[in-house]
Amino acid sequence: xxxxxxxxxxxxxxxxxxxxxxxxxxxxxxxxxxxxxxxxxxxxxxxxxxxxxxxxxxxxxxxxxxxxxxxxxxxxxxxxxxxxxxxxxxxxxxxxxxxxxxxxxxxxxxxxxxxxxxxxxxxxxxxxxxxxxxxxxxxxxxxxxxxxxxxxxxxxxxxxxxxxxxxxxxxxxxxxxxxxxxxxxxxxxxxxxxxxxxxxxxxxxxxxxxxxxxxxxxxxxxxxxxxxxxxxxxxxxxxxxxxxxxxxxxxxxxxxx
Numbered sequence: 517x518x519x520x521x522x523x524x525x526x527x528x529x530x531x532x533x534x535x536x537x538x539x540x541x542x543x544x545x546x547x548x549x550x551x552x553x554x555x556x557x558x559x560x561x562x563x564x565x566x567x568x569x570x571x572x573x574x575x576x577x578x579x580x581x582x583x584x585x586x587x588x589x590x591x592x593x594x595x596x597x598x599x600x601x602x603x604x605x606x607x608x609x610x611x612x613x614x615x616x617x618x619x620x621x622x623x624x625x626x627x628x629x630x631x632x633x634x635x636x637x638x639x640x641x642x643x644x645x646x647x648x649x650x651x652x653x654x655x656x657x658x659x660x661x662x663x664x665x666x667x668x669x670x671x672x673x674x675x676x677x678x679x680x681x682x683x684x685x686x687x688x689x690x691x692x693x694x695x696x697x698x699x700x701x702x703x704x705x706x707x708x709x710x711x712x713x714x715x716x717x718x719x720x721x722x723x724x725x726x727x728x729x730x731x732x733x734x735x736x737x738x739x740x741x742x743x744x745x746x747x748x749x750x751x752x753x754x755x756x757x758x759x760x761x762x763x764x765x766x767x768x769x770x771x772x773x
Contacts, residue, residue: 517558518571519674520550523667525579530663534587538664541710546664549703553671556678556696582663589659596655604651668707675700 523546530536538546589599616627632640658666675697681687 517561518575519670520554520558521571521575522578523550523664525575526583526663526667529579529583534583539710539714541713542707545703545706545710546668547703548706549668549671549700552696552699552701552703553674554696556693556700557674579663582658582666585655585658586663589655594659596652596659599659600648600652600655604648665711668704671700672704 527538527543527546531538585599588594589596619625619627654666657669678687678689678693678697682689682693
């Protein structure tokens, strides 16, 4: 249930703090996606105070981390590898300090007192390699797209896990799950279509703007002066005078060279 709250929270934070606008088409597609995933996955909902607090903290920290991952990569023009290289040492130190105490508080066992065999160490190393791969793909997708798009892909993964569980492992599957997955997939399709349309519209606007600037710079020199630049007319053959427009004084001064 808390995973469904990440997309609305991300949209709210980006709109409120960064001024990002989400069109009605994208909002409708995201709503359709969340309804479908909710129908397919939410079956038995139970709430308590501790669980609600942990869920709220998890949602907030996840949203902030993903938004800042996107902003940092685009602001400093970093690749996913560079950001992962810079952030991994801090993550490792934080987990190494907090992890044992948190694990002892939850399981009542000391992680350092466990009997680590070579077989267990092999799976620990394998788990670490998979985690690095997941972090790399996360930074790559968020940096190239956005935090909302990454969450949409996450819900696609959820739908695929449900479908593969039924097809491969013969997990129980109902018509409710089928309807929810179909609704979620339609929402993903609408979201992809909306993003493509907005990207095309943005590209057309940028092209039109660049053409207008180029044409205005060639054919209408006074337009550049209106934007604050001085206009210098070419000198005549007798090298007598040139005309300058001083916008601050809003007058024409004839100056001798």
